[in-house]
Amino acid sequence: MSKLGTSITQFITEQQRTYAGSTAEMTSLLSDIVSACKQISHLVNRTGIMGLGGYAESENIQGEVQKKLDIITNDVMVDHLNWTGHFAAMASEEIEEIIQIPDDQPKGQYLIAFDPLDGSSNIDINLSVGTIFSILRCPEGITEPTVKDFMQKGTEQVCAGFCVYGPSTMMILTTGSGVNGFTLDSHVGEFILTHPNMTIPEDTAEFAINMSNYRFWEQPMQRYIDECIEGVDGSREKNFNMRWVASMVAEVYRVLTRGGIFIYPIDNKASTQGGKLRLMYEANPMSFIVEQAGGLSSTGRERIMEIQPEGVHQRVPVILGSKNEVERVISYHKS
Numbered sequence: 001m002s003k004l005g006t007s008i009t010q011f012i013t014e015q016q017r018t019y020a021g022s023t024a025e026m027t028s029l030l031s032d033i034v035s036a037c038k039q040i041s042h043l044v045n046r047t048g049i050m051g052l053g054g055y056a057e058s059e060n061i062q063g064e065v066q067k068k069l070d071i072i073t074n075d076v077m078v079d080h081l082n083w084t085g086h087f088a089a090m091a092s093e094e095i096e097e098i099i100q101i102p103d104d105q106p107k108g109q110y111l112i113a114f115d116p117l118d119g120s121s122n123i124d125i126n127l128s129v130g131t132i133f134s135i136l137r138c139p140e141g142i143t144e145p146t147v148k149d150f151m152q153k154g155t156e157q158v159c160a161g162f163c164v165y166g167p168s169t170m171m172i173l174t175t176g177s178g179v180n181g182f183t184l185d186s187h188v189g190e191f192i193l194t195h196p197n198m199t200i201p202e203d204t205a206e207f208a209i210n211m212s213n214y215r216f217w218e219q220p221m222q223r224y225i226d227e228c229i230e231g232v233d234g235s236r237e238k239n240f241n242m243r244w245v246a247s248m249v250a251e252v253y254r255v256l257t258r259g260g261i262f263i264y265p266i267d268n269k270a271s272t273q274g275g276k277l278r279l280m281y282e283a284n285p286m287s288f289i290v291e292q293a294g295g296l297s298s299t300g301r302e303r304i305m306e307i308q309p310e311g312v313h314q315r316v317p318v319i320l321g322s323k324n325e326v327e328r329v330i331s332y333h334k335s
C-alpha cells in the first residue's frame, strides 16, 4: 500500500500490480503526461521572465482569443505525447480537428482529450492555472480514429487527471479506484503523494459561481443561489461563503480538499452553445474525479458522465461537488 511521500512513479506502478485491468502501458502513458505537466509547470512559473504572457494574435475554435501560453502549452502536450506509441489520436481545446499521430510514429490503444491550460485568463495576474486530461480507449480495430471514435460517454474514461500550477504544482489522478493528490517537489523533479484518498464532504456551506451572470440563469439556479445568500434568515437557516477563481482546476481542487459546490450553469447568453465548459476535456474528467471522491456531478438534468457526446468541443452546464448540495440543485431542476 502506498504511503505518504511515495513518488508518483512508484504509486502508479504499485497500483498497476494491485488492480486487474491496470497495465504497464497505462503506467508508462501516465508518466508521459506527468513529464508534459512538469514542463508546463516550469513554463507557467517563468511566464514573466521568458516574456510568455499576454495574447497571441489567433482565436481558437471556441472563438476565444488565445493567450500565448495556450498555444505553447498545447504544443508541449502534443510534442510530449505524439511519439510515445500510447495514443491513436488526441483532441485539444486549442485545435479544431482531432490531432493525428505523425505517420512515422507508432499508434497506440488510447485516445486523449485535454485542456492544456485551464483558467488562462489568470495567467497575467499570477493566479492558479492548470492542465486537464481524459483518457479513453480507442475502439478496437480502429487505426485511423475520427471524431466519432472520441464520442464516448464519460463513464467510459479509463483515467482522468488534472494538474494545478498554484503555490505548489499538484497532480490529481484517478484511474477509477479513488482519487490521489501529488505535489511536485521541484528540487528532485518528482511528484510526491501528499493527499491520498481524497474525499469530498457530503455537506458544505461554500458555493462557487460567476455571480455576474445571475440575470441570465434559469429559475432553479437563481432559486438555489438566492437561498444560499439569504443565509440564516432564509429557508436554509445557515450562512454560506462564496469563492470564484475563474480557474476550474483551482475550484475543483478546493472542492476536493474542503468540500463545496462549483457551478457553471447554462444561461440565456450561452444557451445555443449548451453552456460554457467543454464536456470532453473539462466536464467529463472533472466529473470522474469528483464522483471517485464521493461527490456528484450533473447538468441539473442528467449525470454529466452519461451524456452521449456529439462533438469534441461540445459545451455543457456543470454542477459538481458535495453530494447533498448537488442533489438539492438537481431537485430544484425537477420541480
Ligand code: AHG
Pocket: 093, 115, 117, 118, 119, 120, 121, 210, 246, 247, 248, 249, 264, 276
Ligand atoms: P479556459 O481558460 O480553458 O478557456 O477555461 C476557463 C473556464 C474555467 O476554468 C473557469 O471555471 C471558467 O472558464 C471561468 O469563466 P468566467 O471567465 O466566465 O468566469
Ligand code: MN
Pocket: 115, 117, 118, 119, 248, 282
Ligand atoms: Mn478550461
Ligand code: MN
Pocket: 070, 093, 115, 116, 117, 118, 119, 120
Ligand atoms: Mn484552456
